[in-house]
Amino acid sequence: MSEYSFKTEIKKAAILTEALPYIKEFNGITVVIKYGGAALVNEDIKRSLIKDIALMKYVGFKPVLVHGGGKDINNMLAALNIESVFKNGLRVTSEETMEVVQMVLAGKLNKDLVTDLCAHGINAVGLCGKDANLLRCTRMTPNGDDIGYVGEVVDVNTGLIHTLLDNDFVPVISPIGVGLEDNKSYNINADYAAVSIAGALNAEKLVFITDVPGILKDVEDPDSICSFISVDEVKEMIDNGTINGGMIPKVACCIAGVEAGVSHVHIIDGRIEHCLLLEIFTKRGIGTLIEE
Numbered sequence: 001m002s003e004y005s006f007k008t009e010i011k012k013a014a015i016l017t018e019a020l021p022y023i024k025e026f027n028g029i030t031v032v033i034k035y036g037g038a039a040l041v042n043e044d045i046k047r048s049l050i051k052d053i054a055l056m057k058y059v060g061f062k063p064v065l066v067h068g069g070g071k072d073i074n075n076m077l078a079a080l081n082i083e084s085v086f087k088n089g090l091r092v093t094s095e096e097t098m099e100v101v102q103m104v105l106a107g108k109l110n111k112d113l114v115t116d117l118c119a120h121g122i123n124a125v126g127l128c129g130k131d132a133n134l135l136r137c138t139r140m141t142p143n144g145d146d147i148g149y150v151g152e153v154v155d156v157n158t159g160l161i162h163t164l165l166d167n168d169f170v171p172v173i174s175p176i177g178v179g180l181e182d183n184k185s186y187n188i189n190a191d192y193a194a195v196s197i198a199g200a201l202n203a204e205k206l207v208f209i210t211d212v213p214g215i216l217k218d219v220e221d222p223d224s225i226c227s228f229i230s231v232d233e234v235k236e237m238i239d240n241g242t243i244n245g246g247m248i249p250k251v252a253c254c255i256a257g258v259e260a261g262v263s264h265v266h267i268i269d270g271r272i273e274h275c276l277l278l279e280i281f282t283k284r285g286i287g288t289l290i291e292e
Helices: 004-027 041-057 069-077 095-118 160-165 190-201 230-237 246-259 275-280
Strands: 030-035 062-067 124-128 136-139 148-158 172-174 176-179 185-188 206-209 228-230 262-270 290-292
Touching: 004 275, 030 041, 030 190, 041 062, 041 095, 062 095, 062 160, 062 190, 069 095, 069 160, 095 124, 095 160, 095 172, 095 185, 136 185, 136 190, 148 176, 148 190, 160 172, 160 190, 185 190, 190 206, 190 246, 206 246, 206 275, 228 230, 230 246, 230 290, 246 262, 246 290, 262 275
Parallel strands: 030 062, 030 206, 062 172, 124 172, 136 176, 148 185, 206 262, 228 290
Antiparallel strands: 136 148, 176 185, 262 290
């Protein structure tokens, strides 16, 4: 073995050694992973993340995936000559649009993820919130605006999820809910669907895979990432303008996760290869861990 190869193997062994205490500590815990952004559309990143999730499962984690798919929905709507309309960042979802949303999320995207996990020896099962009334919701009317079939989760059927986890399956959930009063299909924001599911399951970890590095002390400096931060500190950064614009909805979901009872909420950059393993199994991680 060459000196280069020898040093490379030693480095790999050191990484595994660093991961050991985390594998021991987190064995058996439930982790809800919100899977979206570039990780859904970039095939190289997607393959990397699927491998990370498979490894987490093999070392004793109980992963639950909740996925979005906004770009794929936009593409399908455009192909069908249906205009994509947004109001305050939320998709206005007519009955016609809802049919497309359900087709894309509960159909192609969900089953593709299931297939990828199964290819790595993982028993994955695809679900949407309509299965066994998994996600029951009411119509969301932000600021009194009617934005159509957009739902807010009011009840999660944890029994179904626990049954799957207890029998060695990985649930892969698309955020389509069923109306509490009208039994109609509703489009649910995937981030908040993940928060509701994680809170209802009393999950130990909730991980948001995004297209940002995490929470930065200085938006102009990517090296100013906050590795660990409290909810109060996050709220202070929002108040003083350090966190602004499109980051506010992202961190609001993280805060909601902590307030829902999740012990550790992570926001990580899904554009980095093996981002899940680097965040969970190393001392510093690569993103931001938000705690109470």
